[in-house]
Amino acid sequence: MTARSTRCTTAAKTRTSRLAAVAAIAVAGSMLLTACGDQTEGAKTTPEGGTQSVASNAPLFSKLPADIQKAGVIKVGTDATYAPMEFKKGEEIVGVDPDIAAALSKQLGVKFQFTSGTFDTLLTALPTGRTDIVMSSMTDTKARQEGLDDKGKKTGTGVDFVDYFTASTGILVKKGNPENIKSLDDLCGKKLAVQRGTTYEQAAKDQAEKCKKDGKPALTFESFPTDAEAQTRVKAGGAVADLNDSPVAAYIAQTAGGGNDFEAIANKTDAGFFGIAVDKKDTQLRDALKEALDAIIKDGTYKAALDKWNAGDGAIPAAKINGGS
Numbered sequence: 001m002t003a004r005s006t007r008c009t010t011a012a013k014t015r016t017s018r019l020a021a022v023a024a025i026a027v028a029g030s031m032l033l034t035a036c037g038d039q040t041e042g043a044k045t046t047p048e049g050g051t052q053s054v055a056s057n058a059p060l061f062s063k064l065p066a067d068i069q070k071a072g073v074i075k076v077g078t079d080a081t082y083a084p085m086e087f088k089k090g091e092e093i094v095g096v097d098p099d100i101a102a103a104l105s106k107q108l109g110v111k112f113q114f115t116s117g118t119f120d121t122l123l124t125a126l127p128t129g130r131t132d133i134v135m136s137s138m139t140d141t142k143a144r145q146e147g148l149d150d151k152g153k154k155t156g157t158g159v160d161f162v163d164y165f166t167a168s169t170g171i172l173v174k175k176g177n178p179e180n181i182k183s184l185d186d187l188c189g190k191k192l193a194v195q196r197g198t199t200y201e202q203a204a205k206d207q208a209e210k211c212k213k214d215g216k217p218a219l220t221f222e223s224f225p226t227d228a229e230a231q232t233r234v235k236a237g238g239a240v241a242d243l244n245d246s247p248v249a250a251y252i253a254q255t256a257g258g259g260n261d262f263e264a265i266a267n268k269t270d271a272g273f274f275g276i277a278v279d280k281k282d283t284q285l286r287d288a289l290k291e292a293l294d295a296i297i298k299d300g301t302y303k304a305a306l307d308k309w310n311a312g313d314g315a316i317p318a319a320k321i322n323g324g325s
Helices: 066-071 096-108 142-146 199-213 227-236 246-259 283-299 301-308
Strands: 034-038 073-078 086-089 092-094 111-116 159-174 191-195 220-224 241-245 262-279
Touching: 066 073, 073 096, 086 096, 092 096, 096 111, 096 283, 096 301, 142 159, 159 227, 159 246, 159 283, 191 199, 191 227, 199 220, 199 241, 220 227, 227 241, 227 246, 227 262, 241 246, 246 262, 262 283, 283 301
Parallel strands: 073 111, 191 220, 191 241
Antiparallel strands: 034 111, 086 092, 159 241, 159 262
């Protein structure tokens, strides 16, 4: 299970899995994207504010689509509120994903320009051309590949994923784990807090159904625009747990309140892929990203980027396309 959604603060974000298939929002105009900084080297800006064509000797530059070669930029949609995967430090977006993007940039010879927006609107930007890819701890699911909402209804053309990381569900509870939560089944009869639009919102629905089917007390949950709000709910005692991606839950437990606010329990049986989302029609860009990812896995810069953030457990041995289920 993997989940994840919106943010533009330094608050950590939940998203291993982002279990909930994000429905493509019909109105692209609802996207509230805020430019948050460039993480890599690449295109130059003209006095008119555009970009000028940049030649590159990078190993895989020629593999990119001509329009991206000319622009010198890959525009990246993200939700920069999900430490340690992506979050803001001042005006700069930092974390695992930006560092992986920086390594990819050296292979491809173009800049990865990150823009932060609400998680549940990121996929809608791809068909419009406002972004070229989404790199935001997004779980690769069949529903997202096929453009289906959480009821199986077709809401878009879907996306392709270049899978680059694995994560499982992390259960974030108050320090000391007063409810003695050890697994998702221990949440029956209790209340959860989750971020809206993430796979974890769907995970909460699925677990509620399982509790009912198993004849256990009902599980209830509340969805919030950001994971920071879900965390606050848990800290205040309004919910017993917040569901996140495992590396995010671990990071929150280590850092929030100096490590005194939360504990994290990893549900390692449901590990899933995070993927870089690309519009279905952009197969050349997708394949170039896969080749670049394989190159940085081979040369060690990929693992170095993960280890910098203590996220090495999520490393994969080779890039995949649409490996999610």
